[in-house]
Each structure stands twice: as C-alpha cells, then as structure tokens.
Amino acid sequence: MIRLSNVSHTFGDEPVLGDVSMSVEPGEVVGIIGPSGVGKTTLLRVLSVSLRPTAGTVELDGQAVWDVEESERLALRRRIGMVFQEASLFDATVARNVEYGLRVRQSWSERLTDQLWSVRGSNGTPEAVAEALDVVGLSDKVGQEAQSLSGGEAQRVSFARALAYEPTYLLLDEPTSDLDPRNTGLIEEAVAEARDRGIGVVVATHDMHQAERIADRVGVLLSDGFSEIGPTGTVFENPTDERTRKFISGELVY
Template sequence: MIRLEDLSHAYGDERVLADVSLTVDPGEVVAIIGPSGVGKTTLLRILALNRRPTEGTVELDGQRAWSVDESRRLELRRRVGMVFQRASLFDASVARNVAYGLRVRRSWRTRLADGVRSLVGSNDLPAAVEEALDVVELRDKVDQDARSLSGGEAQRVSFARALAYDPAYLLLDEPTSDLDPRNTGLIEAAVGEARDRGLGVVVATHDMHQAERIADRAAVLLGDGLTEVGPTERIFEDPTDERTRKFISGELVY
C-alpha cells in the first residue's frame, strides 16, 4: 500500500499541494481528477519518489520512504513504475527502451556481458519485454527506433516500459491526453489488465469520463488540496463537497 499523509509541497514560495492524504491499495485503480496545472503531476512524482515533498510522509509498503537510507529508498522506488504525459522514450530501439527497467536492476557484470553479447548480435529478448509489448500490441515494432514511432505507439511503448519489470504500483500521468480513441482504448484495457494482476494503479487525468470508465476510486484535486476521495460512482453521482459538485458539473472552471 502507498500512503500519503498530510503531504504539502511548494516550489519556492509557490504552494502546489497542501495537506494531501491518500492511500493506494494493490489491485485498485485510483483516479486523480483535477484541472490542468493543479499539481497532479507533482503528486504523481512524489508518489514515484522522484520528488521529495516539502512536508508530510510518503509510506510505501509500510516504510517511510524519506526516512530510510538511499539504497533502501532505491529498493522502494523500484516497486513503482511511471508513465509520463509525454512518452519520453530514450533514443534507442523499442526493445532497449522496454528493457531499461530490467537492465538497471541487474548487476554491472551482467549488464556488461549483455552489452558485449548485443554487440556480437546474439542477444535474446527477455520474456518480460515480449510480454509487456504484447499487452500494448506492439510486438512487431520491437526492433524499430523508438523516436520514429507515432505519438500513440510511443505512449504505448512508454506504458510497456513501466510494466516490463513487474512493478507493484503503476502511476500514469494523463496517459491518453494526446491519443486517438483506438490508442486510448488499448491503454485503458492495459490498465484494467494491470489491476487484475494485482497492481495498484494511479491515473492522473482531466478526462472525467475516463476516470468513470477505469477507476475504482477517485480523488478530486482542486485548488491545492483534495476536496473529496471516494468510490468513483459515488463521487460522480453524489459528491458531498460543494466545490467537487461544481467541478464535476462544469460550473467551476479554473
């Protein structure tokens, strides 16, 4: 379980998040809904242990991520996968991109040996890479240069890259905001599949319909804090918070 407690974050003097508390259980999809620029990305980066919050605690599987030493934190960090809003692929083949997470988890000796083997050209694709590419239906693009893919394909590779090393939690930052319906459908199906395999998934989105389609719970981020957290259906049909109600009905425009 990931647990955020009384989390606040500021960039210099600018406060982005205030008193955010949230839990993410394995096997559930939590949507973080809110308008653009409200701090969803910052929240996800904090969940990924990519950024240290100015205040509050981040607990991952019972351990306070910022109270433990660096090597322990790396271990915690490696239980989480993240997909950015832009695909942000490395300048390499699709296979190397997807295998990245696996590669950095190996010892330097193995990595060196793999490097030599790939120079000779006898490097087999790890099964996990193939499986991850199957999930996003891009097995046939495995040898292609990642930078030559279309936007939708690149985002799917980015998804596969986060899935390949079998993380316990998956964080998605507006994963389908630039995608066509087919690619969106593929990613949403993959999210469902990940949940069924027991991953805890957090999706930041401004698309409320998407949140309704895929999320078990929703957390509404307005202003600098969460106005409401609860089962998606309940939040959309019967929000208790006035600002949430206004945001969902489209009255509250930031």
C-alpha cells in the first residue's frame, strides 16, 4: 500500500498541506473532498512521489520512498499513474498519445521484449493501447488526431494513457471537472474498471455526489489535515467530526 504518516508541506512560508496521514491499498477507490485551497492537488503530488513533503513519511509497500537512491525511487514512481484536471495531449493520433505512456514507463530493453510492443492488433496498435481505449469507450477513435477530440474525449484519452501501462496506483485530480454527464459517466465507469483490475485509485474532487458514488472510502481534507477519513457511507451519513458534518451540509469550513 501507499502510506502517508504526518505529512505536511509548505511553499516558502506558506503552508499548503496540513498534517495528513492516510493509506491507499490496491483495489480500492479513495475519494478526497474538501474546500478549495486545502491542498488536494498537493496531496496527489506527494502520493505520486513527484513532490517531497516538507515533513512526514511517504511509504510504498513499506519502503520510505525518500530514503532510497533516485534510480530506485524512479522505479517506485513508475508504478503510479496520474490524470490531471485538464488533458494535455500531443499533436498525434489517439493511439500514439496512449502509446506514449508505455514508452516513457519502460526501458529500451523492456520495449524490445515485452508483449506490449510485440503483440499488436490488426491495425498495428499494441494490445495494451487498444484495451485501454476500449475501457474508456474510444476504440473507434484509435486513428483520429487527438487535437480534433472534444474536451471529454481528450480527458478519456488521458485516462487511457495512464491505464495502459497497468499502474499499481492511479491518481485523479478533478478528472470530470466541466465534463458533460455522458463523459463523466464514462470516466466513472473506467474508475470502477481500474478498481476491478486491482488498481488503487485516489480521486480528488469537488463533486461530493461523485465521491459518494464511486469511492469505497472518503477523506475530508481541511487546512490542518483530514477531519475524517473512513468508509463512504459512514462519512456521509454518520460523520464523527463536527467539521465533517458542516462541510457535507454546505457550510464553509477550513
């Protein structure tokens, strides 16, 4: 599992993430909700091993990730995928955009021998790419130029790109922000598919209804850390912390 213990972070003198402790196991979806500005994106960057926190410990399967050599830390980081709020695609086909995730995650020797590259479908697309596009409902767009996609389709390509190399953990930062209901539903179905594959998923979202729909556990992040983190039904229906209750009911808390 990924485990954070008493993690906090500051940029200069500005605290951006409070005292956070949490864990994420393969095969579960953890939703992160909370007011704007409490550090949800910063938390995802810490979980992705791309940002070293100012204080606290980050462990992946019992290994403190910031206590190892950079090469070993890179190997750990490669087990984690991330999808950002806004899709960032290359000026290439949909298939090539998804394939890029495989290229950067594998060494040259792995590319020469791995079935991801040697096994291809009738259209020449690696099976891992075709399968990932099928999960997000874009099998018919494989040869289309990415720049011609709608915003929702582009976000689904970003999801497929992260899913294609089969990460152990997948981090999503507001993955359905500004998307229409159809694309939102397809992303949520893809999250469920990732969980069924044994991938641990963390979704930071402002949409509390979405967190309630898709998450096994939910954490309410405030300025000083989680007010509460636990089973989704318990957090929404019977919170133990008064600040959690106020936030869920629409009151302004930090």
